[in-house]
Amino acid sequence: MDPPDTLSPGLYDYDLLVIGGGSGGLAVAKEAAGFMKKVLFLDLLAPSPRGAERGSCSDIDSIRKFLQQASLLRQAIQDSQKYGWRFKQEVLHDWSELVQAVQGQVRSASLELKRELRSCGVSHLNAHGRIVAPRTVEVTDVDGRKRRLTAETLVVATGTTPQCLCIPGETEYCITSKDLLSLPRPPGRTLVVGGSAEGLECAGFLSGLGLPVTVALTPDLLPGFDQKTARKIENHMIVAGVDFLYRCSLSKVEQTKDATSAGDSAAAPQQGREGTLRVTVISKEGQTLQKDFDTVLVAVGRKACTSDIGLESVGVQRCRDSGRILVNERDQTSVDHIYAIGSVQHGRRSATGLSVHAGKLLARRLYGGGSVLCDYTCVPTVVLTPLEYAACGLSEEKAKLTFGEANVEAYHSHYWPLEWILPARNKNSCYVKVVCHIPDHERVVGLHIMGPNAGDILQGFAAAMKCGLTKQQLDATVGIHPGSAQVLTSLTQTQRMSEALMVRGNC
Template sequence: MDPPTGSSSEDYDYDLLVIGGGSGGLAVAKEAAGLRRKVLLLDLAAPSPRGTKRELGGSSLNTNSVRKFLQQASLLGKAIQDSQKYGWREKEPVSHGWTELVEAAQQQVKTRSVELKKELKRFGVFYLSARAEIVAPHTVEVTDTNGSKRRVTAETLVIATGDSPQYPGIPGDREYCVTSEDLLSLPHPPGRTLVVGGSAEGLESAGFLFGLGLPVTVMQQHDLLQGFDQKTAQKIENHMIVSGVKFLYHCSLTKVEQTEASSKDVVSDDSVATPQQFPKGGLRATIISKEGQTIQEDFDTVLLAVGRNANTSDIGLECVGVQRSQDTGRILVNERDQTSVDHIYAIGSVQHGRPSATGLSVHAGTLLARRLYRGDSILCDYSNVPTVVLTPLEYAACGLSEEKANVTFGEASIEVYHSHYWPLEWELPGRNKNSCYVKVICHIPDHERVVGLHVMGPNAGDIVQGFAAAMKCGLTKEQLDATVGTHPGSAQVLTSLTQTQRMTEALKMRGNC
């Protein structure tokens, strides 16, 4: 929809101009338009270095949807194996078709992007696929896809440009490596894959590909799942190692180059997929070990998951004095999501020091529009935000990690209740006994208020959602114990926790555990 000429007020073309079409930007634009404000949304995400196009919708659509599709593909493969114990007989050998997955997922992303554009039109938001740069207070230069430029003005600006995968700056990184954003743009299965980085993005990608029957190596450069509970992260790592994922520790990737390797047959895992033929040519990764030894190893795909950079470097923030963190490049904001410039706000992963999650961005964007245009005073609460990591054993958390709780309150003031459990649906096929795990972290002086809750197992994200609401209301361990567990179901384990971590450690000291 082309924005009309003319002013929404005496001084400006628009009441609100949103730069960025991710979940937070879409939310604030739609809510403001619903409150009868004149809104322009500008979004033109550049393709990845490998040419992967990014659709309207930001990481919520382009990354999170793909994550869920890949997780489901992997889980279905495991379910096929389990199905035999439930009486299902397969007439033919089951194999996985990469092309079919890619085509279906790409079509779904495109369809959802078209729906988002229709939704913006229905709300009355003016949308342009164009690049935006702030050139003066209240003034943005708009560059459309054919290169033509013009300037528009707005009373209020919202920055919601999100972030994008980081590249390590080594020879061959942009030419030959991919990120999780590129996975479903590959025309053939990734084959033998090196995943660089132990971030959530890295472990998820490693788990997805291994679940499709592909050999995967994870090169861990720092702590796994930094910012998450480290004892739970270690359990995820152990589960992946036992399953067959290879890990390299304390290594650095220094170069990736193309080789003239011959075609390879990749043997599938547990008959989920049949051996697949990969095209000629491969990649040689040069790796330096902690001891300084140089290792060269060949892979079909090198996937980078070494972090994400905020998309804030080329939108004119310096021109008007919007302050950013020198360390992260992310925008400094106050409790009202307001930047150092009064009429400019920031939402989502561009904010410095705030958690990043799609649901949080939507919530924050909606509340911001209501404060601006409805007179509301409710601020977004950035504490106790539930999050999920789609590793082979799904991991979801809300609140503090054990490490953070100990630093915040002191180890003596924290009680950690925990338990392993075995989902009932896993018992018949005899799968992964006692791999699933929960822990509840309580602040003892505050009536054992629950300050952290962690679940590792099937559907962990859905399990944690309800407990997140309870934690917002000040959930205590006594109230948790008084809750009736749903049977049969895995979540009930959280309502009957009696073993504490101190008790477990004491038993280990005595040799009884």
């Protein structure tokens, strides 16, 4: 017999039950335990179909940073010769050593997380949770054993998973970003399908290791980000040797029998296959093109992992297309005792730091008497391409749509990091843009940085934006010299001025 909808507080198995291993779920669980609540955290740490070990969201972010650093070190080795360094032997990269090191760190972080949960008083089960009735969750462990547990409050933090193209050969031959480190050998000639942040990060990492990479923009380049800055990221990647396919779609992926058509045996196809992968691409005009690759990595976006956790059984409303959950300003779903945190939320930016912050605030509202809501409007984020892109607030396009073009001024400038001068690296690669709302004393509503350590540079400016930073205040800030961030304190060129120069042919 199922438990009734509402019981006395002491009759539930748990005060709070978190379904899923998202970073926001971890945060709300640990914070709630700090208020002496009985908390259960459910997360099935199953490997991906390709065998890649799965970690928490913070682990995934760490992996992104490790891979970016691996690609940056190759450039640093090249730059070092201009600073007087000489090497006695050829410098080579070992893929297997990188994979082992990163996977070892993920395993260590997973053990540390379990210890942390125990020390916080959070119960943790490596199990799948499915809501079967109000305040009732069916828990299935790795051996298939089932039991039902009750909780006064439920939080869904199941995160997202890569979307599929749904084309012939995808399941058999393609991989996603989470499978990249399951490859026993370098991926060789790689096709990255998708211009998402995830796709460009993977493409930049592989290109940074010296591998040939092609990006098929399916459908757009960095959707949701400032498009003029996104095009500069694209240009930088092209200069670095990445090829791009435009206005096209994949129709199928098939295996060929010729093992040497796309490279030597060292770059042979993965997962134990013989031969290379032949990709059929259809252009916007309907022309068919075939290209051979060693690896095809799909990164066309992500969908919420909400299809098999029983939301429909209790009436939790989801977006039909993405599966993301509809929530109010309190992170509450259409069912009053069920909340959603992190990337499963519909219509909100996904970022680990944001999810952690929102999770802590939710626990404080539920159990600590707090009333502070999470501000989802000014969220800093970073794309870990070899040349980083960090952004906070609105893109120039979104600002003009929100306030009207006449009410928006965008100040911008290229800059040349001092450490790039001796190696004579591209002088016009790095870029900043400050988007201002003119009627509101030129309040800064968007800030975009493209350059080394862009995320670290942005962090302090993001705090200033939360406090209502204006262009006048930015101009009055003393810049640190020498340093890249000082460019933000001396911006005079506007987007309008640059466009006028281009019209006159002076730029």
